[in-house]
Amino acid sequence: MARMPVQFRLNGSDRAVFVEPAETLLGTIRRGLGDFAPKFGCGQGTCGVCTVLVDGEPRLGCLTLSVTCEGRSIETASGLADGPTLHPLQAAFMEHFAAQCGFCTPGMLMAAKALLDRNPNPTRIEVVEAIAGNICRCTGYEPIINAILAAAQQRGARRA
Amino acid sequence: MLEFRKDLFADERDDNLNVIGKGEQRQDMLGHVTGRTRFFDDHGFEGLLHLKVVRSPHHHARIRSIDVSAAERAPGVKRVIRAQDVPVNKNTLLSLIGFGKDDEPTLAVDKVRYKGEPIVAVIADSDAEAMAAVKLVRVGYDPLPAVFDVQEALKPGAVVVNETYPGNYFEYHDKYDHQKLRFGDVEAAFRTADHVLEERYQMSPIEHASTETNGTIAAPETNDRYVVHSCAQGLFFSLGTTAKILALESNRLHFIGGTVGGGFGGKVDSLTEPLAVLGAILTGRPVRYVLGREEEMQFGSPRGAERHVIKDGVMRDGRIVARQITSYFDAGAYTRLSSYGVVKCVAHMPGPYTIPNVRGDAYCVFTNRVPATAMRGFGVTGLDFSIEVQMDKLAHLVGIDPMEFRILNAYRDGDMKAHRRVAHNTALIECVQVAAQKVNWPLSETARRASSLSGGGGPRAAIPPTVTDESGRIGRPETRQAPPQLTPGAAPLPAYQTPPAVPIYQPPPAHQPVAPLPNYPSQPAAATPPPAPVPPVPAPPAAPQHGAARFSSVFTRRR
Numbered sequence: 027m028a029r030m031p032v033q034f035r036l037n038g039s040d041r042a043v044f045v046e047p048a049e050t051l052l053g054t055i056r057r058g059l060g061d062f063a064p065k066f067g068c069g070q071g072t073c074g075v076c077t078v079l080v081d082g083e084p085r086l087g088c089l090t091l092s093v094t095c096e097g098r099s100i101e102t103a104s105g106l107a108d109g110p111t112l113h114p115l116q117a118a119f120m121e122h123f124a125a126q127c128g129f130c131t132p133g134m135l136m137a138a139k140a141l142l143d144r145n146p147n148p149t150r151i152e153v154v155e156a157i158a159g160n161i162c163r164c165t166g167y168e169p170i171i172n173a174i175l176a177a178a179q180q181r182g183a184r185r186a
Numbered sequence: 187m188l189e190f191r192k193d194l195f196a197d198e199r200d201d202n203l204n205v206i207g208k209g210e211q212r213q214d215m216l217g218h219v220t221g222r223t224r225f226f227d228d229h230g231f232e233g234l235l236h237l238k239v240v241r242s243p244h245h246h247a248r249i250r251s252i253d254v255s256a257a258e259r260a261p262g263v264k265r266v267i268r269a270q271d272v273p274v275n276k277n278t279l280l281s282l283i284g285f286g287k288d289d290e291p292t293l294a295v296d297k298v299r300y301k302g303e304p305i306v307a308v309i310a311d312s313d314a315e316a317m318a319a320v321k322l323v324r325v326g327y328d329p330l331p332a333v334f335d336v337q338e339a340l341k342p343g344a345v346v347v348n349e350t351y352p353g354n355y356f357e358y359h360d361k362y363d364h365q366k367l368r369f370g371d372v373e374a375a376f377r378t379a380d381h382v383l384e385e386r387y388q389m390s391p392i393e394h395a396s397t398e399t400n401g402t403i404a405a406p407e408t409n410d411r412y413v414v415h416s417c418a419q420g421l422f423f424s425l426g427t428t429a430k431i432l433a434l435e436s437n438r439l440h441f442i443g444g445t446v447g448g449g450f451g452g453k454v455d456s457l458t459e460p461l462a463v464l465g466a467i468l469t470g471r472p473v474r475y476v477l478g479r480e481e482e483m484q485f486g487s488p489r490g491a492e493r494h495v496i497k498d499g500v501m502r503d504g505r506i507v508a509r510q511i512t513s514y515f516d517a518g519a520y521t522r523l524s525s526y527g528v529v530k531c532v533a534h535m536p537g538p539y540t541i542p543n544v545r546g547d548a549y550c551v552f553t554n555r556v557p558a559t560a561m562r563g564f565g566v567t568g569l570d571f572s573i574e575v576q577m578d579k580l581a582h583l584v585g586i587d588p589m590e591f592r593i594l595n596a597y598r599d600g601d602m603k604a605h606r607r608v609a610h611n612t613a614l615i616e617c618v619q620v621a622a623q624k625v626n627w628p629l630s631e632t633a634r635r636a637s638s639l640s641g642g643g644g645p646r647a648a649i650p651p652t653v654t655d656e657s658g659r660i661g662r663p664e665t666r667q668a669p670p671q672l673t674p675g676a677a678p679l680p681a682y683q684t685p686p687a688v689p690i691y692q693p694p695p696a697h698q699p700v701a702p703l704p705n706y707p708s709q710p711a712a713a714t715p716p717p718a719p720v721p722p723v724p725a726p727p728a729a730p731q732h733g734a735a736r737f738s739s740v741f742t743r744r745r
Contacts (some may be wrong), residue, residue, distance in 0.1 A: 048314075062228035063221025065447070067397045068479040075397050103221035116219040121209065128218030129225065129397045129447030163396055163448045 036061065036096045037105025045092040052076045052087030053101060063103040063132040065088075066163035067161075074160030077133035078102050084140040086159075105149055106139065115139060118177035126164030134160050138174045199336075203582035214445070225398055225447050226415040231405055231472035232486050237465050238316035239475075240323045241485065242298035245334075245554040246345070249296055249305070250326035256516055257308055258320040262315030265469050266323075267307040269293040272434035272464065278521050279455060281428045287357075289350035290520035290557070291745040292431055292460050298327070299347055299519035300556050309465045309473055332554035336493060336514035339553050347552040353661065356517065356550035357527045363658045363666070365532045367546030369604035370650040372499070375508035375543040379499030381583055386495045389514070391488035394561055398447020400455075400486055401476030402462035407440055412463050416443040419453040426455040428463055439463065447542045451560030455487050455522055474623035490524055490558025491516040492568035496576045499543075502628045504586045513548035513569065518557035525550045527565030532649040534566045537573040538614045540596040540646055544604035547658065590620050591632045600643025608647060612638040648732055 029044040031165040036059060043058050046153070055061050055078065061160035069074035069088050076087035080099040081107075115138050118124070125131040134157060141148055153174045162170065192201060217223035222263045231504055254266045261528050269275050269291060276288040276436040288711055299443035306323050310316035333347060335341045339354040346352050354362040403415040418424035421443045429436040446453055458475045465473035477486060517524035528550045535546040561567075581591035603609050615638045622629050657665045 036641045057230065057234075060230050061221075062224065065225070065398065066227065066476075067399070070479065073397055073479075080639065086702075089498065103219075109219055113221070119219045120215045123212075125215060125218040127396075127398075127446060127448045128223045131218045135221075161397060163394075163450070171347075 030093055032096050034093055034097060037101055039103065043092075047091075049092045050088055051078065051080075051085070051092050051095055051100070054061040054092040055087060056156060057098070058092075061102055061104050064136075065129055065132060067129070072161070073130075074137065074157075075130050075133045077136045077160060079136055079140055082140065082143060084137050084159075090143075097118040101136065101139070104137050106135060113139070114177040114180050115142070115174065118173040122169050122173035122176060124165065124170045124173035128159055130162045134162065135168055138177070142176070142178055142181065146178060147182060148175070149174065221449055224525055226401055226403060226417045226443060227474070227476060229403055229415050230515045231403065232308070234403070234472045234474055235309050235311060235465065235469060236313045236316045237307055237309045237473050237475035238313070238320045238396075239304040239481075240296065240308070240320050240325065240460070241481075242301055242303040242305060242325075242327075244298055244327055245301045246297050246332035246347070247327040248330060249294060249298065249326070250328055252306060252679060253324040253654060254306060256324070257306075257319040259365070260310070260315065260319035261310040263308060263319045264471070265465065266319075267461065267464060268310070269292065269295045269305075271468070272431065272460070274431050275429050277427065279427060279523060280453060280521070280526060281430070282423065286521050286525050287350050289348055290522070297330075297349075300554055302481070302556060303519070304461075306463065307461050307475075309469055325344075327718050329480065331353070334555060336491075336516050336549065336551040336553060339361055339432040339551050340514075340549065340663065340666075345554075347554055351552055353663070354552045356521060356582075357660050358525075363660050363663070364549040366529050366545050366658065367532045367535055367544060367548075367604055368652050368654050369545070369606075370508075371653045372508040372510045372543045372545040373498075373653070376497075376510075379507050380502045381500050381580075381711070382497065383500070383580060383583055384495065384497040385576055386493065387568075387575060387581060389491060389494040389568040389571065391491045391556070392449040392450030392561060393483055393486070393488045393557060395483070396446075396448025396450060396452055396686060399477040399479060399482040400453055400457045401474070402458040403472060403474045404459070404466040405472035406466055411438050411440050412466055413440045413442060414459060414463055416441055416459050417446055417449075417453050418443055418456065418459065419446055419449040421625070423454065424456045424459050428459045431460040432464055432467070445536060450562055451564060452482075454487060454509045454560050455557075461558065475670040485556060487518070487522055487557050487559035489564055489567075490518065490527070491555075491563035494569055494572040495626065496572055498576060498580055498582050500584055502584060503586050504581075504591055506541050506580065506595050507719075508545075509541045509568070511535050511547070511720075512546040513546070515548065515550050515565075516555060516558060516724050517550050517552055518555040519552060520557040521552075522557045522559045523551070523564070524558050527560070530565030531569050534569055536602055537577075538569065538597050538612070539592075540597045540601045540609075540642075541604070542650055546604070587629075589618050589627055590630060590633045592618050593629075593636050594712075596636075596638070598638050598640070598642025598646070601646045602649055606649060607618065609642070612642070623649040671705075671727030 032045050033042045045054050052064055055064055064078050064087050065075040067075035069177050071086045073087040078087045080098050105110050106116055115135055137160050153171050272292045275291045278286045278288050280286050294303050305325055308316050308319045310319055331345050333345045344354055347354055353363055358365045401417050405413050407413040416424055425439055425441045429439055462473050462475040497510040497513040498506055500506050504650050513638050515524050515528050528548045532546050532548050536544045578588050581588040593615050597609045597612050599612050601609045615636050616670055659665050
């Protein structure tokens with residue numbers, strides 16, 4: 027089948043690629059554009075390690091077709107930091123030991139960012155719901171939840 | 187024992203030893219939170235090829251024919267790899283340390299022994315083309331009867347799973363069909379015990395389910411070497427295994443890894459490295475071989491199933507005087523690491539308790555199931571589950587609080603363990619004391635004052651006169667149930683072993699918990715005192731009880 031051109035913005039940079047009609051956004055980002063931050067875990071939308079933001083909304087990269095992303099803005103964990111300055115979520119994940127093997131971390135961070143961007147002061151329950159689609163097999167979820175709550179608090183303090 | 191040599195490298199090291207108790211940032215954390223950490227699959231290569239594998243749909247079958255002609259002609263296919271292309275197509279992981287016989291092919295030759303066993307590998311330009319071509323490989327099978335239960339597999343006349351081990355058991359010390367442990371005389375002690383309790387426990391296989399599946403990218407490098415981006419937990423172990431299977435000098439392999447997306451024991455088997463490197467050799471191009479999630483769940487090794495039959499002799503005062511454990515480990519169709527798990531299991535018998543008479547028999551059994559491997563404490567975890575459930579049942583039987591019962595029988599520093607190592611740095615008593623404190627569980631004064639550092643050693647450090655036997659000789663299944671024989675020349679056995687020198691249990695005074703625990707909704711009301719211990723049952727049970735307990739149903743009796 028003929029390959030199709032797609033243009034979108036990836037972490038603030040305009041990108042243009044040719045994709046297979048059935049190619050997933052995850053495959054395009056990783057093998058097509060060389061951003062290996064989002065991971066492949068299950069390929070069926072159950073583990074969340076492929077989570078990226080499409081126009082600010084968390085999306086499963088393994089179940090999103092690249093051709094549907096024409097003109098969209100895509101964010102991955104590679105674009106979280108502002109130059110050498112870490113995003114508050116990244117700093118909080120480091121501080122609170124919210125990663126062990128690190129494989130779920132890029133997806134976890136993006137799910138958390140989507141939450142904080144629309145709800146700067148989430149409750150613990152809201153944090154749990156926001157990462158409910160992201161599986162971690164190492165640390166358990168408590169350090170991750172604590173890190174996200176701490177990041178929200180820190181951001182709030184900065185705004186105040 | 188570990189010796190601390192502070193004189194070595196004294197000028198190169200800060201000797202303050204002040205890290206414990208402080209937060210220290212991990213060296214890999216910045217990579218994790220920025221997405222820069224490179225796992226095996228996070229490497230781009232120009233001209234990357236993709237490898238997929240044809241797997242057996244049968245649990246056990248003879249391979250009549252393999253026809254790869256249609257697959258070879260399929261779009262995008264660059265190479266088909268068959269069993270005869272693998273230089274050393276028979277291996278066992280622990281051959282690197284000289285343990286066990288080569289028993290597992292990289293690609294099946296004449297037979298498949300479990301559902302999902304790899305038979306043919308297909309390498310193509312894309313994942314999709316490789317998967318499409320896999321479906322074009324025609325394999326003719328003659329299905330064979332399969333065996334799935336460890337005790338069925340050990341019966342005379344059972345289907346032979348793995349011809350390297352025709353009795354369906356791993357062979358220990360070139361002599362026995364299982365790993366044995368003999369310490370004292372359990373039969374004599376059972377005769378003098380007030381109660382004898384026999385129970386059966388079993389555990390299903392457990393999948394590690396790491397978020398990253400097993401996989402490898404291998405590519406030709408300069409100087410006729412191959413770079414291997416590997417998921418392996420034991421990188422050099424995988425390097426040695428790959429070098430052996432491909433008959434390569436290991437210095438032609440440049441393994442890069444150690445960054446594992448969750449392993450837990452599921453990435454020690456070199457499931458993907460040999461075929462990926464062979465693919466790179468045969469095609470001259472980078473080859474990526476990654477298990478899909480279904481392959482990982484269905485065919486990647488799990489922690490194997492275990493079955494433990496535990497028979498204990500216990501006195502009315504709570505002392506366990508004999509413990510006999512018969513264990514069956516389901517290795518699946520090939521050894522992998524199960525043989526080693528069994529050795530660990532036997533070294534752990536009889537658990538963290540000092541028992542004067544112990545007999546252990548642990549079988550590593552081959553069945554037509556997915557080969558099992560390592561997982562967090564494998565060999566010990568399932569046994570510990572069984573032992574601790576048994577301890578609760580024994581405590582109930584003799585009417586002693588289960589926490590007190592554990593402290594009474596706990597091993598202490600200086601005690602001889604059944605596998606003939608003196609116990610050091612024991613801490614079971616202290617662990618039970620802290621656990622009791624944390625949940626406001628009442629302990630008697632004697633239990634609170636008990637210590638792992640005192641009361642051990644002395645007569646408890648002795649190796650008792652021991653009954654040995656020749657049961658379970660290789661090729662002689664009829665000897666498995668043979669009664670033990672007194673080894674000629676062994677010292678006569680005392681009728682009853684010296685009781686362990688520990689304080690005898692005193693029931694605690696009526697106890698009122700200090701305060702209800704926070705965040706513990708299932709806790710009973712604070713006013714409800716725990717039930718008083720049941721008085722000892724005067725007569726021993728008429729016959730040993732049999733039954734099976736599973737993980738999900740063991741905690742039926744809680745207060």
